[in-house]
Amino acid sequence: MATLTYREAVARGIAQEMARDERVLLIGEDVAEAGGVFKTTQGLRERFGPRRVRDTPISEEAITGMVMGAAMNGLRPIGEIMFSDFLATCWDIVANQIAKTRYMTGGQIELPLVLRSANGGGARFGGQHSQSVENWAMAIPGLKVVAPSTPVDVVGLMAAAIRDPNPVVFLEHKALFATKGEVPDGELVDTLGRAATVRQGDHATIVALAAMVPKAIEAADLLGREGISADVIDLRTLVPLDVTAVATSVAKTGRLFTVEENPRLCGWGAEVASIVAEECFWDLDGPIVRITTPHIPLPAADAIEDMAIPSVNRVVETVRASMQ
Amino acid sequence: MATLTYREAVARGIAQEMARDERVLLIGEDVAEAGGVFKTTQGLRERFGPRRVRDTPISEEAITGMVMGAAMNGLRPIGEIMFSDFLATCWDIVANQIAKTRYMTGGQIELPLVLRSANGGGARFGGQHSQSVENWAMAIPGLKVVAPSTPVDVVGLMAAAIRDPNPVVFLEHKALFATKGEVPDGELVDTLGRAATVRQGDHATIVALAAMVPKAIEAADLLGREGISADVIDLRTLVPLDVTAVATSVAKTGRLFTVEENPRLCGWGAEVASIVAEECFWDLDGPIVRITTPHIPLPAADAIEDMAIPSVNRVVETVRASMQ
Amino acid sequence: MSDAPSNGTALGPGSHPEIAPSVRLKMYSSMWRARVFEKRVYDLFMSGLVKGTTHLGTGQEAVAAGFSTAMRDDDMVFCTYRGHNHTLLRGAPMDSLMGELLGRESGCCGGKGGSMHLTDVEQHAMGSYAIVGAHLPVAAGAAWASAERGTGQVTACFFGDGTTNIGAFHESLNIAAVWNLPVVYVCENNLYMEYTPISSVTAVPNPAADRAAAYGLEPIIVDGNDVDAVYRTALTALHRARSGGGPSLIEAQTYRHHGHSRADPGKYRPDEEVEAWMRKDPLILYRARLESLGFAASDLDQVEEAARAEIDAATAAAKEAPEPGEAVLMTDLWADGGASWRR
Amino acid sequence: MSDAPSNGTALGPGSHPEIAPSVRLKMYSSMWRARVFEKRVYDLFMSGLVKGTTHLGTGQEAVAAGFSTAMRDDDMVFCTYRGHNHTLLRGAPMDSLMGELLGRESGCCGGKGGSMHLTDVEQHAMGSYAIVGAHLPVAAGAAWASAERGTGQVTACFFGDGTTNIGAFHESLNIAAVWNLPVVYVCENNLYMEYTPISSVTAVPNPAADRAAAYGLEPIIVDGNDVDAVYRTALTALHRARSGGGPSLIEAQTYRHHGHSRADPGKYRPDEEVEAWMRKDPLILYRARLESLGFAASDLDQVEEAARAEIDAATAAAKEAPEPGEAVLMTDLWADGGASWRR
Ligand SMILES: Cc1ncc(C[n+]2csc(CCOP(=O)(O)OP(=O)(O)O)c2C)c(N)n1
Numbered sequence A, B: 001m002a003t004l005t006y007r008e009a010v011a012r013g014i015a016q017e018m019a020r021d022e023r024v025l026l027i028g029e030d031v032a033e034a035g036g037v038f039k040t041t042q043g044l045r046e047r048f049g050p051r052r053v054r055d056t057p058i059s060e061e062a063i064t065g066m067v068m069g070a071a072m073n074g075l076r077p078i079g080e081i082m083f084s085d086f087l088a089t090c091w092d093i094v095a096n097q098i099a100k101t102r103y104m105t106g107g108q109i110e111l112p113l114v115l116r117s118a119n120g121g122g123a124r125f126g127g128q129h130s131q132s133v134e135n136w137a138m139a140i141p142g143l144k145v146v147a148p149s150t151p152v153d154v155v156g157l158m159a160a161a162i163r164d165p166n167p168v169v170f171l172e173h174k175a176l177f178a179t180k181g182e183v184p185d186g187e188l189v190d191t192l193g194r195a196a197t198v199r200q201g202d203h204a205t206i207v208a209l210a211a212m213v214p215k216a217i218e219a220a221d222l223l224g225r226e227g228i229s230a231d232v233i234d235l236r237t238l239v240p241l242d243v244t245a246v247a248t249s250v251a252k253t254g255r256l257f258t259v260e261e262n263p264r265l266c267g268w269g270a271e272v273a274s275i276v277a278e279e280c281f282w283d284l285d286g287p288i289v290r291i292t293t294p295h296i297p298l299p300a301a302d303a304i305e306d307m308a309i310p311s312v313n314r315v316v317e318t319v320r321a322s323m324q
Numbered sequence C, D: 001m002s003d004a005p006s007n008g009t010a011l012g013p014g015s016h017p018e019i020a021p022s023v024r025l026k027m028y029s030s031m032w033r034a035r036v037f038e039k040r041v042y043d044l045f046m047s048g049l050v051k052g053t054t055h056l057g058t059g060q061e062a063v064a065a066g067f068s069t070a071m072r073d074d075d076m077v078f079c080t081y082r083g084h085n086h087t088l089l090r091g092a093p094m095d096s097l098m099g100e101l102l103g104r105e106s107g108c109c110g111g112k113g114g115s116m117h118l119t120d121v122e123q124h125a126m127g128s129y130a131i132v133g134a135h136l137p138v139a140a141g142a143a144w145a146s147a148e149r150g151t152g153q154v155t156a157c158f159f160g161d162g163t164t165n166i167g168a169f170h171e172s173l174n175i176a177a178v179w180n181l182p183v184v185y186v187c188e189n190n191l192y193m194e195y196t197p198i199s200s201v202t203a204v205p206n207p208a209a210d211r212a213a214a215y216g217l218e219p220i221i222v223d224g225n226d227v228d229a230v231y232r233t234a235l236t237a238l239h240r241a242r243s244g245g246g247p248s249l250i251e252a253q254t255y256r257h258h259g260h261s262r263a264d265p266g267k268y269r270p271d272e273e274v275e276a277w278m279r280k281d282p283l284i285l286y287r288a289r290l291e292s293l294g295f296a297a298s299d300l301d302q303v304e305e306a307a308r309a310e311i312d313a314a315t316a317a318a319k320e321a322p323e324p325g326e327a328v329l330m331t332d333l334w335a336d337g338g339a340s341w342r343r
């Protein structure tokens, strides 16, 4: 058992799979010599050599397109898109090519690839380097979407993503890079599509993802002291979505709250809320409430960025007010 | 009063505004000499000259970027992205630049521009030319999103979009181009953000958009004969969203159904459903049901494309089953 | 493809001997097979059996015929929505292509792809891509994998003149050059991007060749209606790529006989231009050359007849094939064969 | 900007007379103002007052100083996250820039933009763009509007060497050339894209100049550390654009003194390389030239002192300014001043 930071866990997960399978390669901007701008790929080039860990030009369409082409031809490549905001610069390759090719070719083309990217706000980087775009990816049929909240999940889900025969968008949260957690020694391989219930309670279900998970946990702890006990569900992956975990919890608690960082409209919270409003309607004892970033770009100044992203306080107050 | 096709209404709306305001220009691939691949811009170059209606190279980032830059500097440009699927090739400009610039600059930069695009399926074009991407745009703060269902709405909403001081994504539905409708003579200017209740009923609220509107109407008529009467709401614009119209109707009927063409996850239907599940929860008499395209790319073969997109039949059966 | 000249790809630049008669006959046959295929697709489109849209390669057959003949069996091809010629000549069975165009379950993509997405991975026809420029980086990636795995494969990537103005072209050519990838980029310059003359939207006269230097590459222009010239150029570029010499960018000058897509009559093109190019029909030119080289007219006639017989049989088979049913709709999104997003 | 040489932009290529002493002094002052500004930003970043990230233009001042001095008042500038120099020298008040960097309500963007998005539309500093390449087509669009409206404005667009490899570069240069737009593209080649040497990811030695021909443009390289050379090159290109001669693509060779961003010490750069370039510091070089031209040392000292006084005052003002409050968060998404998406 070791204590790793979330950022170290990224490198650990990739290294585990690169050591196991020589078809796994990593490309991206500054991933090799520099070890990544977030130091998430540190040491990989030294360990696996300059051909398997390679720096690219600033050419996101080339990075994603090449990862796709290589996956068609016997590799299991990983492409890094430095900030998830930049996925927009290669969205055609991601959403129209990578996601659709298996279906459109009647299953002829398999694309075992991973696109990794640093997602989310809280770093005072401003509107073009802070977005949470997990909902962009979730809205595209053919992409799996992973967004872990702890170092151990990073390692295990990274391994699962790399081994998955489908394209996976793997979102690492910038605000979590420095967080630490225990990671068992040896090979770790998790399963995509399983949520984790990280707190147990009876009165409410709080569903969260990535950097919102620790906030939801803290909020649940505070609410617990007031007599409102909540299940906190860490979705971990958006596609496949663990509807069973959410539905089971809502059947018990009767109330659903989602805590999401992406801007309000059409986020994953809307999807989860809609599923529950359809499939678990008769279990509900009150409104489904989404706690989100407002529908704005994230501002740079710390004073207002902190107001935009859901806070522990906002979760506590929203749940409390809604449960009264 | 004249009878126009939906495609003629596009040209009529643009022409009305170009005649009124010389700052309005149109650029795009094959929009000028050829009058558009869907013939939606026919006659504009002849009428307004080759400088105001201009063909571009195949450079979607240039088209959208230039429209943005021109809007900063005194023009009110319209850019055509031929198929809405191609918005992915310039999504950075649309989602990260155009949408965010006013906010990020503290309101210094105004972007009165319109991006028009042919949206939607049913034409047997296959997975890369058939998508409904209205939810992509809705998920981005800073974009208004318009998707009319009738020729008269096309004209009036086009005028409103062009006059709006904000960036507007204007989605014309391919399956509606040949449909006809009465359009009054003279200047037409509609309002963004107002839904239309196109059928009145008591038992259910059916919310639809663009090509799903005629289907929802037909379904409501059929259901009406079985004693299930429904409000049919044509949203017309997704941003601003006419929550009032939907909430008022649900308060009356107690049941909400959405009929949307985009793939299932994170569509506008999820947003509408979530709003109702939060704000109108106590009005609801039963589950909120979304009728959507499955979460797949659209296939090309007519036999299966027709199965994928919500049909009148599917709406009737889903509502009927859910109301029993 | 199996009788592609196995020695061809071992040739260095400038060292091509005469083209063997069997190779010539094969290329003649290839062009005819492509020609009759597209003619039939056009007729079926006009009669409403091919739905949606279709982009014919008629007039541009020499490019696909020359390249496919020069390739090694396991070389890969990436092409566009105007990809029928390439997919067919790479080896995809005519009936599976026709089945796809008619939206049948027998289609190469089971009806899910349609005219713009013909794919036959078994034949190394790695797909037809319908969004301009997108397949260029994908082709680079396939080539990268060949290089890493040491398979000796070369990737050929075909696209149009209009494609040279989109960003993905630039990114792909640059990285292909920097990484010295075994990929051959072939611009089929047919003078138009849809209805717009390429010269009116492009900063240089030769949209591909005049950009080669921007990637440290040699400018290469070939008469795309002369199948022998294409074949020789292909051999050189494939050899270069296969022997570690890196990518090429080739501009093949050609012309489409039909409009851009569907029923477009192509009226935006000057009559004289069309007529001049019709006189340069690659099939007519090549028949004249083969006759002057002593090929028997009857042998050539037989090639043409075989092509006609093949397309008739393929059409009949496709028409008889069933349409895909509900069971097909929700398959093949994921590697497990299904389309479920939930648990 | 108001004392920019009004005759400058009327000059044709090659016809520049001597640079007037007042212009030289102004450029020296510009470089110093930019230098002290960035130095202060660095210190404030290290002390935690500037948060997030920041990309300094230290070492590259001559490019911004030369261009801003050559421009007409209403010419427009588009730049990147490494845009402090350009925004400041276009005329944005130091305290509003510093306010933005400290996340204050007094900031030019009210605190919403931050270091990477400095903008001052009143001064025609049309924004700093943080996604590589995105502002190139936007600049083309602004230039297009000038041309259509007949304003006579020229747009200057600054970007780095690494930016030449992204698709938006290609699309912008092509359309700017085809539409003959009054835009001047300036690549500040500082040899690195972040931590990666540009030569290791680019197919040509001069990332911008070697691509000019791909857009029918002349290759132009200028010593980006020689403010006089930059100024003259700027005059020529601005004149060409203003008089209908179309776009230019200029490669200004320069070097950043700091690392790429934040606290990056830039250790990936060879010591000798750094030292050689430090000797080519544009401020040192220019002071030497001005002294050799007979400018009084005391006048030059005074310029430097004025810059220092200005940054001290600006810093004090920014520190005193209030942070934005909740009221600011939900403003300015829409033209009506608000951020509501519903009715
Ligand atoms: C990104 C993108 N923009 C626009 C289109 C629409 N479109 C399809 S084909 C075409 C013209 C392509 O011209 P060219 O590259 O010369 O190929 P050709 O059709 O002549 O073979 C266009 C604009 C598209 N498919 N993708």
Ligand SMILES: Cc1ncc(C[n+]2csc(CCOP(=O)(O)OP(=O)(O)O)c2C)c(N)n1
Pocket: A029, A058, A060, A082, A086, A089, D082, D130, D131, D132, D133, D159, D160, D161, D162, D163, D164, D190, D192, D193, D194, D260
């Ligand atoms: C599309 C995109 N990809 C990657 C980045 C991350 N990034 C920021 S600056 C930079 C290097 C840019 O290099 P260059 O163009 O030479 O400009 P310089 O920083 O040297 O001024 C990179 C890769 C980005 N901002 N946008």
Ligand SMILES: [Mg+2]
Pocket: C160, C161, C162, C188, C189, C190, C191, C192, C193, C194
């Ligand atoms: Mg063409």
Ligand SMILES: [Mg+2]
Pocket: D160, D161, D162, D188, D189, D190, D191, D192, D193, D194
């Ligand atoms: Mg640089």
